[in-house]
Structures are given as structure tokens and as C-alpha cells.
Amino acid sequence: MNQKKLEPLPAGLLDRARAARRVLVLTGAGMSAESGVPTFRDESAGLWARYSPEAMATEEGWRADPELVWAWYLWRIGIVNSTSPNAGHEALARWAGLIGGNLALQSLEIVTQNIDDLHERAGSGVLAHLHGRLDRFHCIDCGLPGQPDLSMASSDPTLRVTPSSCESCGGDLRPSIVFFGEPLAEADIDASVAAAQQADLTLVVGTSSIVYPAAALPGVAMRSGSFVAEINPEPTDLDCDLHWCTTAAVGLPQLVDQLART
Numbered sequence: 001m002n003q004k005k006l007e008p009l010p011a012g013l014l015d016r017a018r019a020a021r022r023v024l025v026l027t028g029a030g031m032s033a034e035s036g037v038p039t040f041r042d043e044s045a046g047l048w049a050r051y052s053p054e055a056m057a058t059e060e061g062w063r064a065d066p067e068l069v070w071a072w073y074l075w076r077i078g079i080v081n082s083t084s085p086n087a088g089h090e091a092l093a094r095w096a097g098l099i100g101g102n103l104a105l106q107s108l109e110i111v112t113q114n115i116d117d118l119h120e121r122a123g124s125g126v127l128a129h130l131h132g133r134l135d136r137f138h139c140i141d142c143g144l145p146g147q148p149d150l151s152m153a154s155s156d157p158t159l160r161v162t163p164s165s166c167e168s169c170g171g172d173l174r175p176s177i178v179f180f181g182e183p184l185a186e187a188d189i190d191a192s193v194a195a196a197q198q199a200d201l202t203l204v205v206g207t208s209s210i211v212y213p214a215a216a217l218p219g220v221a222m223r224s225g226s227f228v229a230e231i232n233p234e235p236t237d238l239d240c241d242l243h244w245c246t247t248a249a250v251g252l253p254q255l256v257d258q259l260a261r262t
């Protein structure tokens with residue numbers, strides 16, 4: 001990826017962004033890559049290769065070996081907590097701050113597949129965390145929210161740590177992320193589809209666009225008349241109007257700097 005020559009800001013995208021009233025930004029793991037949060041692909045070279053997604057990201061995997069799986073999530077929580085929003089997250093927050101200024105912009109919604117809180121820490125509101133959040137927890141048995149002991153958040157994913165217990169029923173507190181095989185929150189899907197239907201510009205940033213239903217949102221937007229642009233240093237199979245070969249932390253600040261000068 002580093003060898004790829006990044007492209008300058010396409011004029012066609014700047015024009016669309018200047019004219020857009022409703023913007024939807026759909027983000028994936030690549031959005032946080034320059035903050036140091038590994039993407040799924042990065043992980044496939046490392047942890048996912050050693051531990052199967054079935055073991056680490058399913059309810060069955062949790063119940064089979066809760067200490068192993070909880071330690072793995074504590075490791076991921078430790079990574080996210082040690083990182084900061086990058087210039088791309090910050091640019092999106094600045095862009096939303098331009099509402100009411102010289103642009104036509106009325107709304108900028110962020111829908112993310114990321115389970116980190118880097119958009120929020122940059123100052124953005126997030127319409128939907130489609131795959132849940134790593135900083136929220138609930139009981140695996142009764143579903144009540146709870147706050148586990150995070151003092152063991154560590155850099156060693158091979159530790160075994162006993163999960164904290166639900167105050168109500170004693171079940172394990174697990175992260176409120178969407179495990180494989182679990183449905184996404186209906187309210188999140190509904191809000192995201194509505195935003196896609198209303199957007200006149202949809203930016204797809206740092207996602208391989210292979211995980212559904214998130215990957216269907218750009219198509220919903222396009223069929224509703226939105227211009228769909230992708231920011232990704234690698235080509236993907238996404239059907240879009242414009243692909244900008246750049247990274248989140250390089251491209252988004254360029255775009256928003258230009259918009260701020262409008």
C-alpha cells in the first residue's frame with residue numbers, strides 16, 4: 001500500500017462536496033488505520049491467522065472459552081485506548097462544523113463499521129455504529145448493560161482473564177459488538193438506510209465493502225440519486241462514481257481545507 005502513488009484531490013469531488021446539502025460518510029477499518037488500529041486485513045496477517053474469527057467473534061466461541069476471548073478483547077480495547085483520532089477523523093468533524101456557513105451543507109452523517117470511538121473523540125456525532133462498540137458492554141445471558149473491570153486491558157492477547165459478572169444474573173459481561181451470526185440493531189440499519197436515501201453525496205472511506213449489510217448502503221444511496229465517491233488507497237469492487245486513491249488521513253483534510261476556503 002505504501003508504494004501506491006496517492007492522487008491529488010479530484011476536482012469532480014470538490015465540486016460535488018461544495019454543492020452537497022446532505023452528506024453521508026460511511027467508514028470502515030481503513031478510517032482508523034493511520035491511528036494505529038489494525039484493519040481486518042492487517043489482522044489476517046497476525047491475530048486472525050492465529051485465532052479463528054469463529055473462536056473470537058461468536059457467542060459459541062465466547063461460551064467455549066470465555067477467559068481466552070475476553071483477554072483478546074481486552075487487548076483490542078488496550079490498542080484503541082492507546083490511539084488517537086487521526087487527521088481524517090478530525091477533518092470530518094471540521095466539515096460538520098461548516099454547516100450554516102458558505103456551503104449548501106445542511107447535514108453530515110457518519111455511519112461507521114468501526115467499533116472504536118475515534119470519530120467521537122475527534123468531536124463528531126455518529127449516526128450508527130453498525131457493528132457495535134468496544135466501549136459498551138452487556139450481559140451475555142440477560143442482556144443488561146454493565147461495566148466490567150478493564151484494569152487488565154493489556155498488550156498481551158495470550159493472557160487468560162476471567163470476565164466480570166453481571167450484577168443482575170451473574171452472567172459474563174461481553175463487549176457490545178456484533179458477533180458473527182448476530183443481527184445488526186434494527187434502529188441502526190433504519191437510520192443508515194434513511195441517511196443513504198437522503199444523501200446527495202456519499203463518501204465511502206476505508207472499507208473493503210464486502211461485509212453486508214453495510215456494503216449495501218452505497219448502492220441504496222446511488223439508486224436514490226446520490227453521487228458516490230470512494231476514498232481508499234486500494235481498488236475495491238464497490239460500484240461508485242469516483243474512486244480517489246488516497247488515505248483517510250491524507251485525503252479528507254485536503255478536501256475539507258478546500259471546502260473551508262469556499
Ligand code: NAD
Pocket residue numbers: 027028029030031032033034037038039040041042113114115116131205206207208209210211231232233234236246247248249
Ligand atoms: P477491512 O479490513 O475489510 O478493509 C479495510 C479497507 O480499508 C481496505 O479496503 C483497505 O484498502 C482500506 N484502507 C487501509 N488503510 C487505509 C487508509 N489509511 N485510508 C483509507 N483506506 C484504507 O475493513 P472493513 O471493510 O471495515 O470490514 C472489516 C470488519 O472488521 C468490519 O466489520 C469492522 O467492524 C471490523 N474492524 C473494525 C476495526 C475498528 O473498529 N477500527 C478494526 C478492524 C476491523
Ligand code: ZN
Pocket residue numbers: 139140141142143144166167168169170171
Ligand atoms: Zn445478566
